[in-house]
Amino acid sequence: MLRASFVHAHAAAPDWQEALTDCVGQLRTRIAAQHAAPGAFTLGWCYFSDYFAPAAEAILEALQQNLPGVAWVGTAGLGVLASGVEYIDEPALVLMAAPLPAESFRLFSGRQPLATVSSDFVAHTALVHGEGSTPDIQDLLHELSERTTTGYLFGGLSSARNRTLHLADGVLTGGLSGVLFDSSVHLISRVTQGCQPIGPQRAVTGSEGNYVITLDGRPALDCVMQDLGIDDDLLAEELSDALSATLVGISSGNEDVPLHAGKFGADTLVRHLVGVDLQNRVLAVGDQVDAGSQLAFCKRHPEAARRDLLRIATEIRDELESGASGELAGALYVSCSGRGGPHFGARHAELRVVRDVLGDVPLVGFFAGGEVARDHLYGYTGVLTVFTTGT
Structure with missing residues (x-):
């Protein structure tokens, strides 16, 4: 059971330090408004456009200093997004923090191997970031899926033009990284297609x-x-x-x-x-x-893509309204770098479809070089995942 709602922030600025200062200020204000206990927020997402990729180490260090106790994951992309907003091909950064119990998740990467079968932590689902140039990436996704009890993965691959990378309490290249969640972390996830036969x-x-x-x-x-x-x-x-x-x-x-x-x-x-x-x-x-x-x-097919995105967002909303999954706490949306506003007819149009259905909830994500759902690597799709309070 979550102790508070997720909080998110987003900013565009020519300098990464300016964007980060703005976002950290937004997070602190929203955390304070929840009157959360110190240390309640334990997991954070950081997505930034590839304009900021050369400063990845400095960005991560600044986050760790400004928000101690938060474990950070993320990646760089051609664009980033937040609730109702997208930043494509411009310097921008988005952050989200979650008040998850520390024992409910584990970060993994090449530096932090997956827990063994005998471990007292049992992975239920997993958020995945990675690089498309990694050899046998589909096999790696399948292997990771088999290490979870549900087989369900969600996430995407870096789409940066200058420096593909991903974060898991460190700046990484190659392979996969992300977060393993146990069964106490409830989520609903759907894939939306962007093509028509x-x-x-x-x-x-x-x-x-x-x-x-x-x-x-x-x-x-x-x-x-x-x-x-x-x-x-x-x-x-x-x-x-x-x-x-x-x-x-x-x-x-x-x-x-x-x-x-x-x-x-x-x-x-x-x-x-x-x-x-x-x-x-x-x-x-x-x-x-x-x-x-x-x-x-x-x-x-832009119109087919819009209709299908509307469909999955509505399915998620209907499941939430049924009371079977609790309340929406926060969301991630990973969209193909070939989608975004221009494909949907106007800037922000894709994200506004989601916001119009789910409301102005804490949501962040990025435009990816490949989208991950279940044990598959997709293209031209969107993967919408919402975290809920459970029942």
């Missing part, structure tokens, strides 16, 4: 690594040309242009069934088409594709 779900009947050879028993290239309405006599350069905006949605058999026609299910992984073999009619995809899985060609 432009053709039917097709069975992968022939594949090798990331090469899709046949779909529904037909050459893969023939299938995408049919679904896109592309003429057979199109020149190679024209075909490349036609396919450049096409993505693929991959799901495992019948495990990820869409709730509605013309939409993807939550477990669908969207990947790029990265190449075409005209002679053999084969497609290359930016991930391994297994025979027996399902594949649908798709494109990014």
